[in-house]
Amino acid sequence: MTQTQSLAQQQALADDRPTKPALWKGWRRRCPKCGEGKLLHSYLKVNDQCASCGEDFSHHRADDGPAYLTILVVGHVMAPLMHYTAFEWRPSPWVMATVFSVGCLTASLYLLPRLKGVVVAYQWARRMHGFDKAS
Template identity: 45%
Template sequence: MTSIPVEKRSTLSAVLRGLRQTCPACGRGRLLHRYLKPVDHCTACGERYGHMRADDAPPWMTILIVGHIVVPLLLSVEQAYHPEAWVHFAIWPALTLVLTLALLPRCKGVVLGVMWANGMSGGEPR
């Protein structure tokens, strides 16, 4: 299996495929094994991903997105309806948790897609 040269890789298609959690190279194989662990290689095209380390970028991106969704919703509900405190304590932590768990693997896929498209390994220089 030959790898696509870095010059011919499309960042947009790699990001969209990573968002779907599929292989950035071919779009057919899975990118993540279990919840957040990258597969060693794509089962469809053989592209290697096991060496890539996304580190803190996916959690940072997830926090940024979830914060921009939850905080405006919380403020607008408070201003419009003035619910009791227990309603806030019941809704917002649960919504934050669900959004975080749903977005984290997708953000990791996006970061791995960008890294693959730009030829980055994510490892420490030797």
């Protein structure tokens, strides 16, 4: 019975922090709790706490996850585009290298801070790495 009770408590805890809205707030680089305060200062530095609601972010563990996700997304978008472009239009190698290098760099710089916000927001929503305190 205690195991059933703890499962019910875990479900109640998960329900009070819905994942999808938190991920959307993280994508926008906002606090996953209130959606008002900034999650990041500078390009990739996570604030220690939210300026609006005071949520503590100092214990997040985003580490290399956002970089891996960025590489995964950019690679899966750019590789088919490169293949299609190379066989459909046959541009010179210098044109291909220049265009796709700029495209990969631009996409990576755009996605990296957003995916970092998503990873931190996911940790907050799922109560991982110190976000498990009731708040």
